[in-house]
Amino acid sequence: MSALVGTGIGRGIAIGSVLxxxxxxxxxxxxxxxxxxxxxxxxxxxxxxxxxxDIRERGExxxxxxxxxxxxxxxxxxxxxxxxDVDSRIDNGATAERAVFEAFAGFKEMLIGxxxxxxxxxxxxxxxxxxxxxxxxxxxxxGVPESxxxxxxxxxxxxxxxxxxxxxxxxxxxxxSDGGPTSHTAILAREKSITAVVGVVGALDLxxxxxxxxxxxxxxxxxxxxxxxxxxxxHAIAENARRGSVPIxxxxxxxxxxxxxxxxxxSVDAIDKAVAAGAEGVGLFRTEFLFLDATQAPSVSSQxxxxxxxxxxxxxxxxxxxxxxxxxxxxxxxxxDAAEENPALGLRGLRALRANEQIxxxxxxxxxxxxxxxxxxxWVMAPMVSxxxxxxxxxxxxxxxxxxxxxxxxxxxxxxxLADRILGEAAFASIGTNDLTQYTLAADxxxxxxxxFQDPWHPAVLKLVAEVGKAGAALGKSxxxxxxxxxxxxxxxxxxxxxxxxxxxxxxxxxDVRAELLQHTREQAVRLADAALGADDARGARDAVNALLVPxx
Numbered sequence: 001m002s003a004l005v006g007t008g009i010g011r012g013i014a015i016g017s018v019l020x021x022x023x024x025x026x027x028x029x030x031x032x033x034x035x036x037x038x039x040x041x042x043x044x045x046x047x048x049x050x051x052x053x054d055i056r057e058r059g060e061x062x063x064x065x066x067x068x069x070x071x072x073x074x075x076x077x078x079x080x081x082x083x084x085d086v087d088s089r090i091d092n093g094a095t096a097e098r099a100v101f102e103a104f105a106g107f108k109e110m111l112i113g114x115x116x117x118x119x120x121x122x123x124x125x126x127x128x129x130x131x132x133x134x135x136x137x138x139x140x141x142x143g144v145p146e147s148x149x150x151x152x153x154x155x156x157x158x159x160x161x162x163x164x165x166x167x168x169x170x171x172x173x174x175x176x177s178d179g180g181p182t183s184h185t186a187i188l189a190r191e192k193s194i195t196a197v198v199g200v201v202g203a204l205d206l207x208x209x210x211x212x213x214x215x216x217x218x219x220x221x222x223x224x225x226x227x228x229x230x231x232x233x234x235h236a237i238a239e240n241a242r243r244g245s246v247p248i249x250x251x252x253x254x255x256x257x258x259x260x261x262x263x264x265x266x267s268v269d270a271i272d273k274a275v276a277a278g279a280e281g282v283g284l285f286r287t288e289f290l291f292l293d294a295t296q297a298p299s300v301s302s303q304x305x306x307x308x309x310x311x312x313x314x315x316x317x318x319x320x321x322x323x324x325x326x327x328x329x330x331x332x333x334x335x336x337d338a339a340e341e342n343p344a345l346g347l348r349g350l351r352a353l354r355a356n357e358q359i360x361x362x363x364x365x366x367x368x369x370x371x372x373x374x375x376x377x378x379w380v381m382a383p384m385v386s387x388x389x390x391x392x393x394x395x396x397x398x399x400x401x402x403x404x405x406x407x408x409x410x411x412x413x414x415x416x417x418l419a420d421r422i423l424g425e426a427a428f429a430s431i432g433t434n435d436l437t438q439y440t441l442a443a444d445x446x447x448x449x450x451x452x453f454q455d456p457w458h459p460a461v462l463k464l465v466a467e468v469g470k471a472g473a474a475l476g477k478s479x480x481x482x483x484x485x486x487x488x489x490x491x492x493x494x495x496x497x498x499x500x501x502x503x504x505x506x507x508x509x510x511x512d513v514r515a516e517l518l519q520h521t522r523e524q525a526v527r528l529a530d531a532a533l534g535a536d537d538a539r540g541a542r543d544a545v546n547a548l549l550v551p552x553x
Contacts, residue, residue, distance in 0.1 A: 005219060005539075006197040006200030006219055007199050007451065008196070010193065010196070011217035012216045013195065013240060015214075016212065017212075019154070021153065024126075024142050025130055028095065031095065032095070033090070037090050043096045044083075044087075044096045044136070047100075047136045051128070052078060058070055068267070068289075072124070076124065081107075089102055100136070108122045113339075144171070150172050152171075152173045152175060153174050166194065173197075173216075174198075175196070175203050175214060177201070178198070178199065190506050193508050195214055211223075211225065246511070248514075251503065253522050253525060254517075259496055259500075260502040262282055263279035263504065263507045264283060265282055275313070277507035281318035281320075283480050287325075288324060288330065291335075294334075297358075300366045301366075304370050310376075315375055320407075320482070322381055323360060323394075324360070324363060324383075325383035327347050328340045344445075350382040350385055354393065360397065364398055364403055381430055387415075407427050407430065408430075409482075410422075410468050416467050416468050420471040423471050424475065427477065428472075428477055433456040434454075440458070441460065441461070455538035456485035456538075457542050459532060459538075465495060469498045478501050479501050480504055482505075486505045489512045490516060490546075492516060493519075494545060497527070528545045
């Protein structure tokens with residue numbers, strides 16, 4: 001028996017035999033074309049069209065977040081700049097396969113150089129390129145293997161097109177060697193409630209047929225488990241199933257302490273799913289979908305239409321909207337597309353909005369107009385706030401434009417450490433644990449080589465959460481959690497013990513978190529939080545909390 005360690009997504013446990021994802025296609029040869037440029041371009045045109053149609057059809061079948069991700073891939077297939085690059089390489093004598101390979105590789109390097117959000121998209125280019133080349137060669141695109149029996153899928157990473165359509169009757173769990181908690185594999189696994197452990201060191205040493213236990217809660221993959229290990233895992237699986245039967249209702253601890261469970265939404269299309277999952281409102285509405293594919297900032301009226309639909313979907317409930325979070329990490333020509341050495345540390349979030357105040361004014365105006373026509377409880381927050389002065393600026397501007405409840409996101413250590421003063425200005429704070437972890441551990445959240453640092457269980461991150469929780473309690477102000485950490489059921493209890501008053505997550509995670517909260521009183525949550533704070537590292541924090549749970553089982 002040996003255990004491999006990674007980052008678990010959720011708390012699922014699975015037992016099964018390994019089936020490896022096939023290796024990618026080999027790099028196309030550099031041999032010059034023998035059929036001429038016109039024929040090669042004609043082949044490319046056909047391959048692009050069929051590949052785009054295939055990805056689009058996969059997205060329509062998958063729906064939800066997966067469809068959004070796959071639609072973005074279709075845009076890559078149709079990108080005129082990429083096509084021009086492919087044609088240029090063919091004119092210089094390359095085959096269609098080689099031209100596609102080189103053009104996509106070059107574009108990928110450019111995106112990685114930009115960093116941040118654009119770098120996150122870079123990995124998807126490999127999948128798109130492989131699919132086009134497979135079409136050109138007349139072979140099947142690399143993908144999830146087929147099997148008559150259920151299996152644990154092991155891969156370097158999963159492409160969105162593969163993750164979106166995983167057969168949940170066959171795939172018991174996913175284990176990847178690459179990726180972190182914010183990778184596409186992690187996001188889509190969480191949305192589909194697939195047991196997954198990502199960034200597993202040694203995952204590619206697993207062989208087809210190896211029996212493993214995949215424990216997402218522990219972030220571990222146990223190879224060749226003993227009979228006792230298997231019995232314990234089967235008991236835990238049965239216990240998870242029992243807890244999963246908790247009926248939909250308001251989030252609360254075992255002693256009745258209310259912990260509202262809210263939804264993270266990336267567009268209005270997910271409203272029905274959130275309501276069906278029992279979301280008590282929206283804790284994070286990302287507005288980037290209105291801006292990222294636009295050539296100019298959207299008008300007040302076009303934004304108003306979307307915000308109005310959102311607020312009507314949650315009549316009488318709390319809806320927290322985040323102002324546009326873009327800039328150096330997500331370049332927009334009309335906001336900020338200047339190349340920066342360190343985009344995560346540059347002109348992004350509120351900094352970029354402040355430098356283009358009319359865009360912020362228009363967004364706040366559209367939100368206030370929608371709010372005036374519904375009875376939802378609208379809260380608006382600014383992204384990437386790092387100082388008290390920035391907080392004061394945003395709150396004053398939002399108030400001037402008719403926003404009744406203005407707050408900030410706590411994503412950097414400075415705002416957590418000054419939470420008492422920041423919450424003196426703002427009506428509420430919402431902690432974005434993904435960025436807070438990135439900045440606290442000085443580890444790019446999108447960089448696979450430092451993915452192991454991107455763990456919100458780290459006591460350094462939890463200490464900062466505690467600072468904000470303490471300030472919120474002292475001032476009687478709400479402290480929400482809207483990062484991926486809130487979707488981890490056990491960590492969610494710890495966060496409540498640190499002072500979080502509400503939790504917001506992907507709708508698919510709400511059921512598991514609701515069930516976990518009901519297992520603990522407030523006193524127990526505080527005890528678990530103290531244990532996590534006393535650890536030296538993220539794994540130690542998990543172990544300390546799990547150790548306290550043993551007597552309760």
